[in-house]
Amino acid sequence: MQDSIKRKGLMLVLSSPSGAGKTTIARALLAKDNQVQLSVSVTTRPIRKGEVHGKDYHFENQKHFEERLQSGGFLEHAKVFGNYYGTSKQSVEEIITSGKDVLLDIDWQGTQQLQEKCAQDLITVFILPPSIQALEDRLNRRATDTKEVVEQRMTESLFQISHWPEYDYVIINRDLDKSIKQIELILKAERLKRHRQVGLVDFVNKMRKKNS
Ligand code: 5GP
Numbered sequence: 001m002q003d004s005i006k007r008k009g010l011m012l013v014l015s016s017p018s019g020a021g022k023t024t025i026a027r028a029l030l031a032k033d034n035q036v037q038l039s040v041s042v043t044t045r046p047i048r049k050g051e052v053h054g055k056d057y058h059f060e061n062q063k064h065f066e067e068r069l070q071s072g073g074f075l076e077h078a079k080v081f082g083n084y085y086g087t088s089k090q091s092v093e094e095i096i097t098s099g100k101d102v103l104l105d106i107d108w109q110g111t112q113q114l115q116e117k118c119a120q121d122l123i124t125v126f127i128l129p130p131s132i133q134a135l136e137d138r139l140n141r142r143a144t145d146t147k148e149v150v151e152q153r154m155t156e157s158l159f160q161i162s163h164w165p166e167y168d169y170v171i172i173n174r175d176l177d178k179s180i181k182q183i184e185l186i187l188k189a190e191r192l193k194r195h196r197q198v199g200l201v202d203f204v205n206k207m208r209k210k211n212s
Contacts, residue, residue, distance in 0.1 A: 006199035007191060009096040011118065012036070013104045013111050013167075014183075016127035017157030019138035021173045025127065026105050028180045033187070037095045039104045042068070045083035058088075075117070078109035081156060085110070096121070101187070108163035115166075123190050125183060126167035130174045132158075 016022040030038055042058045044065050053059050060068075065084045069077060077086035087104060095102040104110070114122055129135040135157055139150045164170055169186055173179045194200065 006099075006197075008121070008196045008198050009099055010101045010190060010196060011092070011096070011104060011114065011122045012101055012183075012187065012190075013106060013114065013122065013124040014127060015105075015107055015111055015124070015160070015163075015167065016173075017129065017135060017160040018153045019135045019142070019157065020127045020129040021138070021176060021179070022105060022127050024176060025173070025179055025183065026103060028176075029183055029187075030103065032180070033184070036101045036103050036187070039087055039092050039095065039102050041085050041087055041104075041106070042074075043083060043085045045081070045085075076106065076110040076113035078107055080107055080109075081152060101191075108160060108166065111163075111166065120195070123169070123186065124167040125169045125171060125186065126164045127179065128161065128164060128170060128172045130172060 014022050014026055026038070030036055040054065040056070040058060042060050042065060044060060044062045045057075047053065047057075047059050051057065062084065065086065068074065069084075069086065073089055074086035075089045075092055077084060079085075085106070087106060087110065092102050092104075104114075106114075111124055115124070129138070136154060139145070139153055139157075142150075145153070171179050171182050190196070
């Protein structure tokens with residue numbers, strides 16, 4: 001019966017320093033749970049090898065990004081590594097109104113903006129690497145970036161980590177399968193929260209009428 005009660009879609013934020021395994025976790029979650037849909041961000045950074053426009057990001061030039069920003073098209077935005085990143089207001093609204101949950105892979109700056117704008121619908125998860133060495137190893141293995149870019153990302157990652165206490169949940173990604181299971185558990189519990197079960201009042205009222 002519980003499952004048939006209508007619920008409100010939620011916004012699940014995943015943040016982490018680059019190289020902590022967030023993208024892999026996000027992909028696994030999307031593949032396992034068809035009630036979760038990815039918010040594809042808009043960015044001005046150059047496309048990387050293997051990335052697909054419209055799937056990984058919507059790649060836009062700075063002029064278009066700034067125009068969209070001016071016209072209020074972004075729910076949140078940030079400048080990371082000198083490039084703009086933003087979440088399209090329209091696409092998040094479309095996902096949520098279709099009754100699905102939206103997964104946002106965004107940084108701490110964007111998370112802070114959403115905490116101010118839509119705290120009720122927001123769940124924030126920070127993914128930590130098991131060690132700084134593990135982070136560095138993963139960044140080095142990503143052959144698409146130059147040495148300078150890796151160094152810059154390492155510095156940025158250490159700063160990004162300093163924001164961990166601002167999140168609802170923190171997962172130390174020692175074991176990928178375990179981390180994915182932990183996020184699934186978080187989602188399950190959060191979906192059951194009373195204020196997200198919008199059909200609950202009707203359900204209880206009908207139940208009480210039948211028995212009076
Ligand atoms: P990358 O360039 O490696 O794909 O992403 C760099 C950083 O930008 C990551 O920490 C990622 O979470 C963040 N990011 C990606 N899209 C958005 C977005 O739409 N908004 C914000 N605030 N950060 C984003």
